Each structure stands twice: as C-alpha cells, then as structure tokens.
Amino acid sequence: MAIPDALFAEVQTALGAAVGPSLTAASPPSDLFEAFVWSIVVRAAQQEGATISYFNVDGSTPTVFTFRTSPGFIYSSAQPYSYARIAFPECRMLEAHVGVRAQGNSGVLHECDVLVLSADEAEACRVNETSPRAASLVIVLECKFYATPLPLGEARAFLGLAGEFNPPTKFLVQNAVSPSISKLVAYKNHKWADGALPGSQSVLNLQAEMQSVFRRFKALEY
Amino acid sequence: MTEAEARRAFEKLASIVRNAGLPWVVDQVVDYVSRGKQQEADVTVTYSLALEGGIPVAKPGRRQRQKMLRTVPYSDVERLAILADAVINAIEASASLDDSLTDFAKNENRGGVRFISDRSGEHREHAVKGVTKTRRDALARLRQALTAIKNS
Numbered sequence: 001m002a003i004p005d006a007l008f009a010e011v012q013t014a015l016g017a018a019v020g021p022s023l024t025a026a027s028p029p030s031d032l033f034e035a036f037v038w039s040i041v042v043r044a045a046q047q048e049g050a051t052i053s054y055f056n057v058d059g060s061t062p063t064v065f066t067f068r069t070s071p072g073f074i075y076s077s078a079q080p081y082s083y084a085r086i087a088f089p090e091c092r093m094l095e096a097h098v099g100v101r102a103q104g105n106s107g108v109l110h111e112c113d114v115l116v117l118s119a120d121e122a123e124a125c126r127v128n129e130t131s132p133r134a135a136s137l138v139i140v141l142e143c144k145f146y147a148t149p150l151p152l153g154e155a156r157a158f159l160g161l162a163g164e165f166n167p168p169t170k171f172l173v174q175n176a177v178s179p180s181i182s183k184l185v186a187y188k189n190h191k192w193a194d195g196a197l198p199g200s201q202s203v204l205n206l207q208a209e210m211q212s213v214f215r216r217f218k219a220l221e222y
Numbered sequence: 223m224t225e226a227e228a229r230r231a232f233e234k235l236a237s238i239v240r241n242a243g244l245p246w247v248v249d250q251v252v253d254y255v256s257r258g259k260q261q262e263a264d265v266t267v268t269y270s271l272a273l274e275g276g277i278p279v280a281k282p283g284r285r286q287r288q289k290m291l292r293t294v295p296y297s298d299v300e301r302l303a304i305l306a307d308a309v310i311n312a313i314e315a316s317a318s319l320d321d322s323l324t325d326f327a328k329n330e331n332r333g334g335v336r337f338i339s340d341r342s343g344e345h346r347e348h349a350v351k352g353v354t355k356t357r358r359d360a361l362a363r364l365r366q367a368l369t370a371i372k373n374s
Contacts, residue, residue, distance in 0.1 A: 002227050002230075003223070003227065003231050003371055003374045007367050007370050007371050007374075008234055008235065008238060008371070010363060010366075010367040011235065011238055011364060011367045011368060011371070012238050012242070013363075014360045014361075014363040014364035014367060015238065015239070015242040015244075015309075015313075015360075015364060016242065016360075017356055017357060017359075017360030018313050018317070018357055018360035018361045018363075018364045019242060019243065019244065019313060020316055020317060020320050020351065020353070020357065028246050028250075028312070029312075029315075029316045029319065031337045032316060032319040032320065032323065032337075032350065033319060035319075035323055035335060035337075035350075036319050036322055036323060039322070039323065039326045042326075052330075054330070054332070062332060063332060063333050064327070064332055064333045064334045064335065064336055064349075065327055065332055065334070065335045065336070066336055066337075066338060067335065067336075067337050067338075068337070068338070068339070068340055069337045069338065069339040069347075070339060070340075070341060072340045072341075076340050078340035079338045079340055081340070145315070146250055147246075147247045147250050147251065147308035147309070147311050147312040148250045148251055148253075148254040148304065148308050148311075149254065151253065151254070151257070175311075175315050176311070180260075197315055197318055197319070198318045198319065198321065198322035199318070
C-alpha cells in the first residue's frame with residue numbers, strides 16, 4: 001500500500017515548527033553538542049570539589065556564554081568567547097575551552113572540540129598569541145554529532161588525533177551509537193561515550209570518567 | 223510497502239527534509255547507506271593465510287570454513303527507515319541539547335548561550351532557546367508521522 005500523501009504533509013508542517021534555530025544551518029548542530037560536552041566537563045569538575053568561574057577571552061565576566069561555531073585560536077578576540085576556570089584547592093588552575101586549536105606532539109596544530117588545560121599555559125597563549133602545547137593539556141574531547149551512526153573515518157581521525165596528544169586523556173564523544181566505532185576505539189585502548197545526550201546513562205558514565213581524571217590530577221598535584 | 227514504493231517515499235521525504243533546511247541530514251544518510259551493511263559470512267576456502275619473510279601468502283591447505291566480512295546493500299525499505307530515524311534523531315537530539323544548555327546557563331546565573339563564528343566573512347550566529355510547548359508538540363507530531371511512514 002502506498003504511503004498516504006497526508007503523512008508527508010504532516011511531516012512538512014511539523015518539521016517547520018520542530019526545527020530550532022541551531023538546526024536551520026546547513027551543517028549539523030556540532031557547536032551545540034560541543035557546548036553540551038563542555039558543560040559536562042564543568043559539572044565533573046564541580047562534583048570533584050572545584051570552584052568554577054567564567055571568563056570571556058577579553059577578561060570580562062560573561063553575562064551570556066559565547067562559543068565558536070568552528071574551531072579558532074584560544075587568543076582570538078574577534079568575539080568575547082567564554083571559558084571556565086577550574087580551581088581545585090592546592091592545585092594549579094585549569095581552564096575548559098570549546099573549539100580551540102592546540103599543538104600536537106609533532107608540532108602540528110589540531111582542532112580540539114573541548115579542551116581542559118593548564119590555566120598558566122592558556123594565559124601565556126592569550127598574551128603571546130600562541131597555541132597551547134600538548135604537555136599542558138589534561139583532557140581532550142573529540143565531539144561528533146551525527147544523524148546516522150558515525151562513519152568509520154571519524155574514528156580513524158580521532159585515533160590520529162589521540163596519537164598526537166600525549167599525555168592528556170582523550171575521549172571520543174558522540175550522540176549516535178555506532179558499535180563498530182566503539183569496537184575500534186576500545187581496541188586501541190581509548191575512551192569513548194556514545195549516545196551521549198542529556199539524561200542518558202552514557203553522559204553519567206562520561207561525567208564519572210572525567211571525574212576520575214580530575215581525581216588523578218588532584219592526587220598528582222597535591 | 224514494496225521496494226518501489228519505499229524508493230519513491232525516500233525521495234519525497236528527502237526532498238521535504240532538504241527544503242526544511244536540513245540537507246546535511248539527507249547527505250549523512252546517503253553517505254551512510256552507500257557504504258552498505260556488513261554481515262559476517264561463513265566462507266569455505268582451501269588455503270590458509272601465513273607470513274613468509276614478512277609477506278602474506280595463501281598456502282594451499284585442506285577445505286575449511288572461515289568467517290569473513292561481507293558488505294551488502296541496504297534495501298529501499300531499510301533506506302527509508304534509516305532516513306526517518308535520522309530525522310527523528312537529529313531533531314530530538316538538538317531539542318534536548320537546547321534544553322540542557324538553557325538549564326545549564328540558568329543554573330550558572332547566565333542569560334543564555336550563543337554561538338558566533340570568528341571566521342571573517344562568515345556571519346553565522348545563533349542562540350540557544352529552550353524548547354517551547356509548540357516545538358515540543360511539533361516534535362511529537364513529527365515522530366508520529368515519521369514512524370507511520372516507516373511502518374507503512
């Protein structure tokens with residue numbers, strides 16, 4: 001039996017009202033997803049006892065969080081991009097950023113969707129207009145938003161990126177569920193979270209994993 | 223639903239989704255289905271694989287069954303279901319991210335979350351808005367209609 005035209009008409013009408021402003025662009029809402037993952041990093045740090053403060057790249061306090069729509073430089077002052085400062089007692093301060101480039105072990109710059117790094121290094125980069133080095137990074141998160149299961153090429157790109165950033169802990173975080181991606185990333189002994197959407201068990205697991213990274217950081221710093 | 227009906231339905235739905243400003247959803251689906259699906263296959267071979275001087279060689283051997291991977295194309299009915307699911311996933315996920323970020327900003331005493339491009343010549347800017355009742359109702363209607371198309 002052919003599908004009634006009325007169903008397609010209903011899809012057309014409902015789509016108009018169901019699509020939010022972040023989805024009307026010609027690309028996936030990756031920026032939304034990265035900001036969401038950044039918020040999980042902040043929550044994880046809070047849960048581990050950190051005091052969080054927020055800043056814009058120009059030093060002002062954000063009234064509204066401002067993030068990039070594509071990766072940029074940590075020192076870019078084109079817009080008042082926001083970041084979180086993470087202060088654990090008796091530890092060096094850290095910062096959490098969205099969409100900045102960092103220097104891998106090879107010396108090449110790579111785009112990091114979400115990044116936790118030494119606040120000293122971040123400040124030096126803002127002053128000197130340079131990019132953070134791998135040795136200053138604590139967590140690197142590669143975030144992928146797909147309507148379908150992730151193509152394998154994205155996992156291969158993550159593994160290449162992971163090889164460039166040692167020693168930070170690397171995570172591949174995706175909204176979709178892709179068993180072959182999980183298999184490949186697990187086989188290569190990296191961390192991943194799939195189906196990572198608000199309210200999911202995957203997000204709780206991811207937050208717990210990041211808490212464990214912060215616990216290790218505190219222990220080594222103390 | 224026959225394969226021909228599913229093929230026509232896929233084209234119709236893809237066109238609606240593209241015109242709604244979501245061409246990337248269709249592009250991702252087209253890319254995904256073009257790669258086919260992998261299945262494990264029991265294959266009978268009369269050789270065994272070995273390394274000789276670091277070079278792989280197939281050495282004649284006894285007849286044996288081995289597991290290999292086979293890639294087969296998706297049917298048109300499957301392609302339609304994948305597209306319908308992708309639309310539901312993308313729109314529901316983005317709505318839940320909108321809600322979550324709105325709540326996060328509120329809990330941190332900020333006025334909201336916005337995204338601005340810093341690439342010169344690219345004027346892309348949008349702000350997160352929580353999911354209104356109208357949008358929530360539309361999401362439910364969309365899910366219902368797409369599920370009905372998928373199950374026709």
